[in-house]
Amino acid sequence: MMNCREAVKLMSEEMDHDLSGGRRWSLRLHLLICLGCRNYRRQLSFLRQACRHEVAVDDTPPAPPPN
Secondary structure (H helix, E strand, C coil), X not given: CCCHHHHHHHHHHHHHXXXXXXXXXXXXXXXXXXXXXXXXXXHHHHHHHHHHHHHHHHHCCCCCCCC
C-alpha cells in the first residue's frame, strides 16, 4: 500500500506528465482511502490554476490610458 509521502510525490509528477498505469492506479487507490491526500491534491490543483491565471493576466497588454 502506498503511503502519503509517495502519494504526494506522484501527485507532483502527475502535474508534469502522465503516470504509468500501475502508478496511476496506486495513486487512485490511495486517494480513495486518504482524505488528507485528497485535500492536498485539490489544493495543489487550485494553486496550479491560480498561477496559470496570474501568468495569463500578466501576458495581456495593458489597457491604453483614458483620453
